[in-house]
Amino acid sequence: MCEQHHARNASPYAEGVSQHETDLLVVGAGPAGLYAAYYAGFRGYSVLLVDSLPELGGQVSALYPEKVIYDVAGFVAIKGQDLVDMLAEQAATADPTYLLGHRAEQLAVADDAVTVTTHLGDVVRAKAVLITGGIGTFSPRPLPDSELFADHGLRYFVRHLEDLAGQQVLIVGGGDSAFDWAASLEPIAASVTLIHRRTAFRAHQGTVDAVLASSVRVLTPYEVARINGNPRVESVEVFDNQSGDRQTLPVDTVVAALGFTADLGPFTRWGLEQRKRHILVDSAMRTNLPRVFAAGDIVEYDGKVKLISVAFGEAATAVNNAAGVIVPGARIFPGHSTGAEGS
């Protein structure tokens, strides 16, 4: 899937291929990338964001949109997707161009610009690049032998809980996502069953306790033997992997929460200095390559903490330090957002 929004800088390059010019290219539209986009706009720069996912928000939208976050400065509690929606609204003030569904694949650094090519062949020429690629491109671990049911009752994410209202839901998995979705769906689904192939769970104990005390039926050590239905899921045969016991459960939707595989992929081939499979940056968020900066979960430096609030600070630092590359002589500190007359 690929989408382009606000493509004010797009121009035809070859059939099916576009080239784009921008001041700042941001690779990764998670929290760090979205905040960087706002910041680029605040400094008066054009900004283009590339993301391999079809939607904004990075890990937050993809992995825990319904989870409540408690440690973002200024918000006592905020749902993941609500935070992303507000970041996107704030980023919109920069009038960004989004290339969604594009994986940044190649990087070429020249004296006066950096060029990034996406896997679909779009070429973006920028004065500076900010890599906010998080944990890389990530994809859900598939439920074996179930591809036929993808989009027919089998899903790997629950973006909108209401979609499953009144349904008989089977959740497969024993981690945080499995238990979060079980807890959130329990009040609105007709029934929720959670199966896990081990008897021990890898989820927050408070959530496990809440689920075990609720109407959610938890079966361990159970696995999926077979999904029945044509074309939609109608029932699922599950089995106890110790006793061999089998049961057939009436099911409308299977939520497979088996974890994700993440792939840093292209970033490892760009000549960037790395440590522990992360991009090494200095205190200005500069990488070892000229015109290339990085921020958020993907970076490494002594004392790095992987948190959204930290990613925001790093994004602001990166954009302000990229300023001198985008406009030679530009100051690092841009002044305060509270307005020309005040600060």
Ligand SMILES: Cc1cc2nc3c(=O)[nH]c(=O)nc-3n(C[C@H](O)[C@H](O)[C@H](O)COP(=O)(O)OP(=O)(O)OC[C@H]3O[C@@H](n4cnc5c(N)ncnc54)[C@H](O)[C@@H]3O)c2cc1C
């Ligand atoms: C279950 C869970 C709960 C969490 N809870 C909290 C919490 O309560 N508080 C907190 O502060 N943090 C929490 N985190 C961590 C937080 O989500 C991350 O720190 C944050 O998302 C990092 O933001 P980012 O923008 O650096 O990266 P990401 O959110 O990972 O976004 C990176 C984006 O880059 C894209 N990308 C990667 N490679 C490419 C490429 N080659 N081309 C194009 N696009 C690419 C990805 O598709 C992705 O959209 C949690 C994480 C998880 C998994």
